Amino acid sequence: MAKTITIYVDNKPYKVEDNQTIMQALDKIGYHIPRLCYHPKLSIEGACRVCIVEVEGMRNYVASCAYPVYDGMKIHTNTPQLRRARRDIVELIVDNHPMDCHTCDRNGTCELQRLTYSMGIKQRHFVGERKRYEKDVSFVSVIRDPEKCILCGRCVRVCSEIQGVFNLTYAYRGFKTVVTTAFDMPMAESVCSACGQCVNVCPTAAFLEKNNTQELFEKLRDPSLIKVVQFAPSVRAAIGEAFGFPAGVSKEKETVAALRKLGFDYVFDTQVGADFTIMEEASELLYRLKNKGKLPMLTSCSAAWMKFVEQFFPDFLDNISTCKSPMSMLGALIKTYFAQKIKVDPKKILSVAVMCCTAKKYEAARPELMVEGMRAVDIVITTRELAWMIKSAGIDFINIEPEEFDQPLGISSGGGAIFGATGGVMESAIRTAYELYTGEPLLDIEIQPIRGMKGIKEGVVDLNGEKIKVAVAHGLGNAIKLLEFVRKEPKSYHFIEIMGCPGGCIGGGGQPYAGYNSIPLDEEILKKRAEALYDIDRKKSIRAAHNNPILRRIYKEFLGEPLGEKAYKLLHTHYKPKYPKGIIPKELTFR
Secondary structure, X not given: XXXXXXXXXXXXXXXXXXXXXXXXXXXXXXXXXXXXXXXXXXXXXXXXXXXXXXXXXXXXXXXXOOOEOOOOOEEEOOOHHHXXXXXXXXXXXXXXXXXXXXXXXXXXXXXXXXXXXXXXXXXXXXOXXXXXXXXXXXXXXXXXXXXXXXXXXXXXXXXXXXXXXXXXXEEOOHHHOEEEEHHHOOXXXXXXXXXXXXXXXXXXXXXXXXXXHHHHHHHHOOOOOEEEEEEOHHHHHHHHHHHOOOOXXXXXXXXXXXXXXXXXXXXXXXXXXXXXXXXXXXXXXXXXXXXOOOOOEEOOOOHHHHHHHHHHOXXXXXXXXXXXXXXXXXXXXXXXHHHHHOOOOHXXXXXXXXXXXXXXXXXXXXXXXXXXXXXXXXXXXXXXXXXXXXXXXXXXXXXXXXXOOOOOOOOOOXXXXXXXXXXXXXXXXXXXXXXXXXXXXXXXXXXXXXXXXXOEEEEEEEEOOEEEEEEEEEOHHHHHHHHHHHHHOOOOOOEEEEEOOOOHHHHOOOOOOOOOOOOOOOHHHHHHHHHHHHHHHHHOOXXXXXXXXXXXXXXXXXXXXXXXXXXXXXXXXXXXXXXXXXXXXXXXXXX
């Protein structure tokens, strides 16, 4: 049990736990100290100095994010001198910042803008040289705008400490300091995994997803195109937050209605693609188990994880499932099966995907995923982009009448819904693999050991006496730990799920920005989004992918058997190392 001490805040005594910082203690007793560089999931940077407080006996102000409390400490949080000092600090940041707030992508969601308002800053006081940098728009997923950077370091720390990619760092010194990639390479040529976590934690607009909304608006006006859209499970679990709804409220049918009002002819469900992924992946796992194939088999649904493994763990590529992701599987079926069904040239179909993930933009552009010379998915937009488009089009999302998905690609299982939460791919695969192997349904269908926000989770599945060991990791940093363990103990597991983002897709780099005074990547918000998906699963009459009647019909009419020739051609792919052997020095990899 933690020791309790007494501190005095603005001359009032409070009992708090020892061994915490001033900021942590004050947060718990109702004092919100302004901050920019601080994030509870990241190491203490102490760079912005916005969180300063006055401590009696100290000659200078102290950064509350880094300074520990002690018994009898007397803290002042709101003196005139302290308010003036904080304002000076923020004014200096603002005066070195572009003056385009009204046209900035983060207008209304910018933490610097909120802080400026709360401090009563009405004008710029300091005139002089301001940093000038070119915007890096080279990458298909994430763009970097150094002029918007306030050097808080959150992006650097999330990339290294949470994701383990180490793509970003500080360069140069003093006034010329900038956050950039190694050797200041364009983002497209860097080792960026495209996960977008830098976008999630950035307080300004220094990092953003590549915006495809204007291109999509133009395509939606083209009468020669048949506009087809799909959206991911985690989109419905989070989009409501962009319209003021609390976290954890599913807006599935409202999103269907809004997409129709935007101009789409058909609205399909990525969860159907998830059901196909599970049918193929479970069959692949059983095939590997029976025929002594490469184990452990690793999931391949996460686009950021796939780019990451190609770059840093190419020796595991034979372990990767050949299954495409749900988005790419459904995209392939839209351009083939659905095109035949409605008797149109697939080149006349505009295939759009709304995803929680910035990396899905990268995935859609991969040549390995093309179908008959066409992109399976033509345009990918994020949850944030869709929310903006709905607002821009004047659609009343708050009061919109719910609508149903279109058929035949609109009926999914509960297993497809939970794909969006960490452990969901594994859980859904187990539901199907168990019945395919034993001939009997899995009775305890909710597999608790692989749910939750623990970074690495383990479980054992009993297949008629054969113990199948499984593991789940979310966030690329946890993937590194798990894979390094598997290198040493290759027979530890049979099946591993890895999702690139913390929490899985619900924490994707394209999800709505954190609300006022809330925390990016807040674990409680992630849990609520996950629970929304589990609730969808519980309410489904069909909870396992192989029981989906649409799935069965399409296999019978079009694909044949799982892992069969046609299914393999359309629903599977292969990956290769991103760097030829010898190009990247061994010491720069995780090998």
